Amino acid sequence: MAVMSVADAYRSAIAEEMRADPAVYCLGEDEDIPGGMGGAFTVTKGLGDEFGANVRVPTKHGFETKGLDIANDRVINTPISEILLAGMCVGSAMAGMRPVADLQYGDFLFCMMDQLVNQAAKMCYMSNGQVKIPMVMRAPCGATNRGAQHAQSLESYFIHVPGLKVICPSTAFDAKGMMKQAIRDNNPVLVFEHKLLYGGKRKEAGQLSALGEVPEMDYTIEFGKAAVRREGRDITIVANMLMWYKAMQAAEELEKEGISCEIIDPRSLVPFDYDTVTASVEKTGKLMIVHEDHYTGGWGAQLASYMAEHAIQLLDAPVVRIAAPDCPIPFSPVLENYVIPSKERIADAARRLAKL
Amino acid sequence: MSVFPPKEKALGMYKTMYKIRKYEESIYYLFLEGIMPGTIHQSTGEEASAVGMLYDLRKDDWMASTHRPAGHDIAKGISVKAMMCEMFGKAEGCCGGKGGAMHTGDISVGAMVANAIVGGNLPIAAGVAAAFKMQKKDNVVVCFFGDGASNEGSYHETMNAAGLWGLPVVYVCENNLYSANTSIKLTCCQENVAADRAAVYGIPSEVVDGNDVLAVNEAAARAIARARAGEGPTILELKTYRHGGHSRNDACGYRSKDEEKYWIQDRDPVKNFRKVLLEKLVVTDSELKAIEEEIEQEIDEAVEYAKNAPFPDNESALKNVFWEEK
Numbered sequence: 001m002a003v004m005s006v007a008d009a010y011r012s013a014i015a016e017e018m019r020a021d022p023a024v025y026c027l028g029e030d031e032d033i034p035g036g037m038g039g040a041f042t043v044t045k046g047l048g049d050e051f052g053a054n055v056r057v058p059t060k061h062g063f064e065t066k067g068l069d070i071a072n073d074r075v076i077n078t079p080i081s082e083i084l085l086a087g088m089c090v091g092s093a094m095a096g097m098r099p100v101a102d103l104q105y106g107d108f109l110f111c112m113m114d115q116l117v118n119q120a121a122k123m124c125y126m127s128n129g130q131v132k133i134p135m136v137m138r139a140p141c142g143a144t145n146r147g148a149q150h151a152q153s154l155e156s157y158f159i160h161v162p163g164l165k166v167i168c169p170s171t172a173f174d175a176k177g178m179m180k181q182a183i184r185d186n187n188p189v190l191v192f193e194h195k196l197l198y199g200g201k202r203k204e205a206g207q208l209s210a211l212g213e214v215p216e217m218d219y220t221i222e223f224g225k226a227a228v229r230r231e232g233r234d235i236t237i238v239a240n241m242l243m244w245y246k247a248m249q250a251a252e253e254l255e256k257e258g259i260s261c262e263i264i265d266p267r268s269l270v271p272f273d274y275d276t277v278t279a280s281v282e283k284t285g286k287l288m289i290v291h292e293d294h295y296t297g298g299w300g301a302q303l304a305s306y307m308a309e310h311a312i313q314l315l316d317a318p319v320v321r322i323a324a325p326d327c328p329i330p331f332s333p334v335l336e337n338y339v340i341p342s343k344e345r346i347a348d349a350a351r352r353l354a355k356l
Numbered sequence: 357m358s359v360f361p362p363k364e365k366a367l368g369m370y371k372t373m374y375k376i377r378k379y380e381e382s383i384y385y386l387f388l389e390g391i392m393p394g395t396i397h398q399s400t401g402e403e404a405s406a407v408g409m410l411y412d413l414r415k416d417d418w419m420a421s422t423h424r425p426a427g428h429d430i431a432k433g434i435s436v437k438a439m440m441c442e443m444f445g446k447a448e449g450c451c452g453g454k455g456g457a458m459h460t461g462d463i464s465v466g467a468m469v470a471n472a473i474v475g476g477n478l479p480i481a482a483g484v485a486a487a488f489k490m491q492k493k494d495n496v497v498v499c500f501f502g503d504g505a506s507n508e509g510s511y512h513e514t515m516n517a518a519g520l521w522g523l524p525v526v527y528v529c530e531n532n533l534y535s536a537n538t539s540i541k542l543t544c545c546q547e548n549v550a551a552d553r554a555a556v557y558g559i560p561s562e563v564v565d566g567n568d569v570l571a572v573n574e575a576a577a578r579a580i581a582r583a584r585a586g587e588g589p590t591i592l593e594l595k596t597y598r599h600g601g602h603s604r605n606d607a608c609g610y611r612s613k614d615e616e617k618y619w620i621q622d623r624d625p626v627k628n629f630r631k632v633l634l635e636k637l638v639v640t641d642s643e644l645k646a647i648e649e650e651i652e653q654e655i656d657e658a659v660e661y662a663k664n665a666p667f668p669d670n671e672s673a674l675k676n677v678f679w680e681e682k
Contacts, residue, residue, distance in 0.1 A: 025490065068521050070489045079520070081513035087479020088486060088517075094468070095418070095487035114510075118473050119480060126459045127469040128452030129676035162677050186679040 001213040005199030009172040009214050010043045010138075013179035014100055016218065018051055018074060021098065024183055026051075027076035027088060028102030028138075034058070040104040041140055041198050048075040082108050086115030089135040089188075094123060098183055099135050106139030106154045106192060120188040121163030132186045136179075142194040142242055142292055143329045143340050144204050151329035151336075153293035155192050155240075159269045159302065167223060167268040168192040170241045172199075172212035174267055177221035184220065194241040205333070208245050224271035228280070232262035235350055236280040238303060239290035240266055243341060247290055250347040259354045269299050277303065278311050285316035286353055290341055295323040317356035320349050361570070363638040367647070369411050369569055370629055373403040374648055376427040377626050378655045379436050383426070383443060386659065387604055393445055396457050399427035401567075401599035404625035405530050406431040408572025409498055409592075413580065418466045418484050420477040420499040423458045424530075424598075425470035428500055433465035436655055440662035447668040454668075454676070475501065475508030478527070482518050485525040485589075496583040497525040498576075504535030506549040512557075515591070519558035522588035526579040527559075529593045530566060536602040537610050551593035559589050566594025567625040570632075597623070 004012065018024045030036050031044050032053050038045020048055060053075035054068035068076060078085055082103070089099040103109060109116065120133050143151040158166045165187055169178040175193075182189040197210040229244055230251055239247045244265040251261040262280050266273060281287050287307060289300035304319040322341045330336055360366070380400040386392040399406065406427035410419060413432070421428040429439060434450055442449025442460050449455070450462045451469065461469035468484070471477035481499035488495040505511055506529060518525060529550035533540055546552035554561035560582075564575045572594060579590035597619035601608045608616070633639050 070486055070521050070523070071492060074490075079513070079516055081517060083510045084479045084482065084513040084517050087476075087510065087514065088483040091480035091483020091485075092487040092490070093483070094480070095484045095491075097487045097490060099483075114473055114476055115479065119471070119476055123469060124679050125676050126451060126455045127461055127463065127676075128454050128672075129680055129682075130451070130461070130463045131469070132679040134679075165678075 001215055003211055004172045004214045006172050006175045006210045007041060007043050007198040009175035010179050013176040015047060017180055017183045023096060024098045024100060025074040026100050027078050027085060029078055029080050029104055031077050031102055032075045033077055039102040041195065044102055051075050053077060082111035083115055086112035090115055090119045090133055093133045093135040094131045100183060102138045105150050106141040107149050107152050109139055109154055117161050121161050125163060133188050134186045135188050136182045136191060138191045138193060140195050141192045142196055143336050144195045145333050145336060147331040148328035155269050156293050156297060156299045158190050159299055165189045165223060166270040168240045169267060170194060170197055170265060171210055172214050174221060176214050177219050181220040181223060196242055223268040224273050226273035226276040227265045227267055229265050230263040232260035234260045234284055234354055235286045235288055236262050236264065236284045237288045237290060238264045238266060238277055243290040243292055246343045247346050249343040250350060253347055254350055259350060261350060274306055281311060281314045285314060287315060288320040288349060288353060290322040290346055292324055292340055294326050295321065296326050298323050317353060320353050322346055322349055360636055366633060366638055369407050370633060371647055371651065372407045372431050373569065373626050373629060375651050376403045376406060376430050378652055379430060380426060382655050382659055392443060394457050396604045397424040398600045399424050402530055402596045403427055404569035404572050405566045405594045405596055408569045409528055409576045411573060412577060413498060415466055417495050418468055418497045420468045420481040420497060421470040422500055422502060423472040425460050429460050429467050432467040434462045434467055437658040437661055440658040441665050444662045446662055446665040448665050452668055452672060475505040475510035478510050478514040481525050482514050482523055485523040488524055494584050496580055498528060499525055500528045500530060503529060503531040503540045503549045507543055515557040515559060518589045524583040525589045526583055527589060527591045530596055531593055532596050532598045548593050550591050554591040559591050561591040563593045566596030567623050569625060569629050
């Protein structure tokens with residue numbers, strides 16, 4: 001076992017898969033530039049040393065440029081061209097490669113929406129299964145004092161698109177195992193990575209330590225299997241990424257007050273593990289859903305309606321949803337803290353729910 | 357004009373052009389009869405582009421098409437029977453009835469599923485070309501697009517990278533003068549919408565008479581050889597014209613009668629190539645008539661077969677959303 005940050009766990013997964021399978025390659029802006037960050041959050045830093053990259057390296061008298069040798073370099077520093085980035089993934093995947101793309105900020109997904117929704121998601125289907133699109137799109141997400149265009153939680157846009165898999169790992173163990181699974185999957189997989197959980201060398205205000213033990217051996221984690229982060233008997237809280245960490249903090253306090261919370265991290269949204277949630281609600285009779293995404297049309301709305309449709313007899317109280325309100329994410333740290341669900345908000349809502 | 361091709365090749369090109377013409381005509385009449393579902397974007401008038409570009413392409417080279425794919429697909433080797441079944445939404449269609457007129461394709465002959473988002477196929481073709489290089493193959497990709505696609509962001513993002521990285525791809529602009537109803541003169545400062553914007557991306561280009569199959573074929577040979585030799589992409593701009601409207605309900609009220617007469621009567625690529633074949637004395641009129649009758653029969657049989665072929669099972673609608681191992 002090695003103790004790793006989430007960022008290191010992702011890097012380790014990508015490097016191991018690149019060693020094991022020559023079809024795997026990385027691409028993205030600033031993917032691995034000497035003296036640069038390795039994506040925006042250090043995940044791909046240093047991969048070019050082992051696998052080759054197109055770079056501009058310092059020399060005694062300035063810089064020397066080594067252009068891309070596309071036949072041999074496996075870490076591709078791309079122009080800022082999101083349509084190209086996604087299209088390269090779709091095309092190369094169709095022709096037998098396994099691209100792992102880095103978007104820097106998930107908010108830029110909108111710049112490549114056609115390629116993801118009209119192309120990647122539909123090629124297998126429209127061709128009646130003639131081609132597969134094994135591609136990974138890594139999308140850092142979450143509010144981090146950067147203002148409305150570098151703050152969004154975007155998972156829910158994509159759970160609506162048939163043909164895309166959507167995962168949101170949040171521990172080092174899951175990061176490595178699920179990234180490996182994503183790279184080996186034969187479909188487009190969107191990986192949402194919360195910026196405050198990376199634990200990389202780049203420090204972020206409000207970041208949590210998600211350092212965790214990661215096995216040395218090769219392992220993968222199947223999609224569609226939720227993780228029960230905490231067992232409890234009174235309330236089921238389903239929360240993803242940063243939110244389940246906050247729910248854990250709230251649960252510690254609530255335990256002292258005699259309210260026992262079970263916390264479930266879905267880990268993957270497509271496919272979604274409804275069974276684990278249903279089994280938990282069967283025990284607790286109460287369901288709270290917490291996500292950083294906006295209230296209207298968030299994945300919590302889908303889960304709540306699923307439970308209403310299939311398991312309403314298990315519920316002793318209305319489903320409670322805690323989410324960011326329907327406003328863009330503001331910059332001011334005070335305002336951002338106000339809109340992003342907090343430990344206090346989760347605890348208050350749980351106290352009210354416990355009384356019902 | 358350099359060397360006239362040998363008789364077998366010249367006749368082979370004519371056969372495919374004629375097959376595309378008759379296929380599109382039959383589709384047109386099936387729509388008029390009201391028995392074919394959906395919409396159509398016909399390639400009638402653009403046969404020289406499809407055949408000139410694809411005649412010498414290897415089967416394991418790939419081709420990316422647009423919302424107007426029939427000519428490209430037939431020239432790349434999809435049977436008219438599989439195409440016709442797809443048009444009727446039948447199970448034996450090349451995409452099992454799930455693709456339709458704008459998404460025909462058969463990867464076993466190198467025809468990627470056609471792409472109905474203008475410019476959507478451009479970066480995908482770059483990705484395929486990159487994969488060929490990474491896999492140390494000498495294959496190339498031919499990617500068709502229309503004049504309208506040259507104004508999409510995807511065009512500029514893709515050309516920048518394709519030129520920068522020297523990808524083995526030939527980008528072929530079929531400039532038929534109209535982006536749907538709108539003249540390219542209203543949407544772009546350049547006369548040659550794709551070729552004039554190639555140099556800025558470090559990509560060589562040629563403007564070619566897109567209705568002359570031999571001129572297209574020669575330009576294709578140069579561009580494909582460059583790509584295969586690792587010398588990078590080429591942009592070819594083929595000047596051509598669609599005989600019909602953009603789609604099935606378009607009566608082309610925005611085109612002048614003089615313009616239509618010039619392109620449709622005087623510059624018809626199929627009729628003109630037929631004349632060239634006769635002038636060059638490689639073939640007699642009766643030989644050509646026999647070839648044409650054989651093709652007409654093949655199309656008629658495909659139509660009858662497709663009409664009577666079974667529809668897919670309802671359950672197939674829910675298959676292949678994700679990859680399924682065979």
